[in-house]
Amino acid sequence: MPFISVFDVIGPNMVGPSSSHTAGACAIAFLAQKMNIGVLKKVEFTLYGSFARTYRGHGTDRALLGGIMGFSTDDIRIRDSFRIAEERGIEFSFTPDSTETDIHPNTVDIRMTSDNGSTLTVRGESVGGGKIKIVRLNHVRIDFTGEYNAIIIIQKDKPGVAAHITRCLSEKNINIAFMRIFRETKGDNAYTIVESDDRLPAGLKDQLLANPNVQDAMIIQND
Amino acid sequence: MTDFKTAKELLTLCQDHQWLISDVMKRRECDLGEVSMEQTVRRMERALEIMKQAVSSALKSPVKSMGGLIGGEAEKLSAHRRNHRAICGDVLSLGITYAMAVLEVNASMGVIVAAPTAGASGIVPGLLLALQQDNSLSDAQVTDALFNAGAVGYLAMRNATVAGAVGGCQAETGVAAAMAASAAVELMGGTPQQSLDAASTVLMNLLGLVCDPVRGLVEYPCQNRNASGVAVALTAAETALSGIRQLISLDEMIDTMYQVGKRIPYELRETALGGCAATPSGCSACRTDAAGT
Numbered sequence: 001m002p003f004i005s006v007f008d009v010i011g012p013n014m015v016g017p018s019s020s021h022t023a024g025a026c027a028i029a030f031l032a033q034k035m036n037i038g039v040l041k042k043v044e045f046t047l048y049g050s051f052a053r054t055y056r057g058h059g060t061d062r063a064l065l066g067g068i069m070g071f072s073t074d075d076i077r078i079r080d081s082f083r084i085a086e087e088r089g090i091e092f093s094f095t096p097d098s099t100e101t102d103i104h105p106n107t108v109d110i111r112m113t114s115d116n117g118s119t120l121t122v123r124g125e126s127v128g129g130g131k132i133k134i135v136r137l138n139h140v141r142i143d144f145t146g147e148y149n150a151i152i153i154i155q156k157d158k159p160g161v162a163a164h165i166t167r168c169l170s171e172k173n174i175n176i177a178f179m180r181i182f183r184e185t186k187g188d189n190a191y192t193i194v195e196s197d198d199r200l201p202a203g204l205k206d207q208l209l210a211n212p213n214v215q216d217a218m219i220i221q222n223d
Numbered sequence: 224m225t226d227f228k229t230a231k232e233l234l235t236l237c238q239d240h241q242w243l244i245s246d247v248m249k250r251r252e253c254d255l256g257e258v259s260m261e262q263t264v265r266r267m268e269r270a271l272e273i274m275k276q277a278v279s280s281a282l283k284s285p286v287k288s289m290g291g292l293i294g295g296e297a298e299k300l301s302a303h304r305r306n307h308r309a310i311c312g313d314v315l316s317l318g319i320t321y322a323m324a325v326l327e328v329n330a331s332m333g334v335i336v337a338a339p340t341a342g343a344s345g346i347v348p349g350l351l352l353a354l355q356q357d358n359s360l361s362d363a364q365v366t367d368a369l370f371n372a373g374a375v376g377y378l379a380m381r382n383a384t385v386a387g388a389v390g391g392c393q394a395e396t397g398v399a400a401a402m403a404a405s406a407a408v409e410l411m412g413g414t415p416q417q418s419l420d421a422a423s424t425v426l427m428n429l430l431g432l433v434c435d436p437v438r439g440l441v442e443y444p445c446q447n448r449n450a451s452g453v454a455v456a457l458t459a460a461e462t463a464l465s466g467i468r469q470l471i472s473l474d475e476m477i478d479t480m481y482q483v484g485k486r487i488p489y490e491l492r493e494t495a496l497g498g499c500a501a502t503p504s505g506c507s508a509c510r511t512d513a514a515g516t
Binding site for chain 2: 003004005006007008009010011012013014015016017018019022023053054057058059062074076078079128129130
């Protein structure tokens with residue numbers, strides 16, 4: 001059982017009205033923008049389940065947009081996130097989807113387009129009390145909460161990549177808390193998620209990219 | 224390592240070391256969260272600060288909620304207390320005012336501290352800030368009381384649920400009131416055993432309460448139930464402080480609350496399909512079918 005902190009009970013500190021529909025939504029988008037590489041120009045949110053039905057009354061839309069701009073759950077600017085996004089030149093849209101039913105009730109897909117044209121889509125679930133997880137990255141199912149410092153590596157599903165990753169981490173003296181590999185299909189794209197208690201040094205990314213099968217890497221610090 | 228899984232283990236830790244419940248919870252946070260005592264206390268002080276800001280903001284500038292069902296209640300109660308004698312007495316009158324204030328801020332996208340949820344966020348600050356004012360207590364004492372409240376909420380979260388969608392309103396305002404009652408006992412000089420008895424009493428008195436938000440919004444009757452949660456917490460704290468013991472332990476009541484919660488029909492667990500949400504008045508403007516926690 002994961003550690004339940006006193007601040008999971010007396011907390012989160014948050015803009016209301018709902019820990020799952022407002023704070024959780026903000027937290028999903030906040031984590032999503034940390035995973036994005038490049039400057040965000042456009043964001044498309046697709047809402048499912050209860051999110052799709054009640055997003056306006058719970059400010060889910062404003063919270064998502066606030067989170068994608070890096071606002072934390074207790075940032076009062078969430079109230080004005082529509083205006084702030086317009087000022088920052090970020091294009092945004094919300095689409096409720098009530099056709100997909102085999103899905104967690106509070107789910108959102110976030111498709112981010114950066115200034116260089118690259119896109120990243122993540123699916124997040126708000127699982128209660130403000131707790132969230134990312135369950136899909138592009139088309140690959142993953143399981144990621146952002147509670148630890150993490151590096152997500154996009155790679156070809158080829159032999160030797162995992163060994164390369166652990167060697168890089170070992171050379172930087174980083175202790176691995178968890179390491180998991182997810183892939184679409186055999187020999188295709190795969191994602192490695194490494195979580196660590198230690199802060200991850202910036203130079204790590206270049207070292208990882210030295211292997212031709214490593215396509216990209218995102219470093220996500222948990223602070 | 225200072226950790227506990229049940230109220231019984233919590234009580235043993237208190238008795239073995241002559242600790243208050245708040246002491247155990249602080250030590251647990253430092254041990255398991257690997258943070259310093261100073262950081263832990265500072266973080267709780269920040270939570271208290273947000274609670275106070277929420278109360279004063281609703282009293283100074285009342286606002287309509289996002290869904291338009293509530294707004295201005297705290298100011299009305301405040302004016303009533305100024306112009307008439309509060310029939311509840313000072314502590315309860317202040318407590319319900321503050322609890323409704325926090326819910327008003329929550330429902331208008333203001334900043335609050337979920338305790339344990341946003342929908343039940345008025346009860347703990349409502350009662351504790353009222354006691355602070357009535358007894359001229361320090362912020363340090365109230366901060367400690369919040370750690371005590373956190374211990375009870377943690378037990379409910381660990382061994383049952385605090386989600387209305389899973390266990391009904393008893394799991395949200397019920398647990399919040401149990402947290403407030405336990406914290407109030409410690410704040411007023413009661414023993415750990417009395418704190419746990421008070422929390423047990425609250426869960427007993429709110430057992431079975433359904434979650435039936437009108438239009439699926441965290442507004443109505445949520446705000447009323449935060450006020451009544453303060454009253455239930457206050458009476459439980461008073462009975463515990465007087466030395467009245469409870470036959471049923473907090474551990475048993477948390478378990479029972481969970482069992483009852485799972486048997487509450489789906490329509491009465493935050494789906495806005497039954498209860499207050501399905502009354503003619505509640506439903507006249509209904510347009511949604513699910514709420515958040």
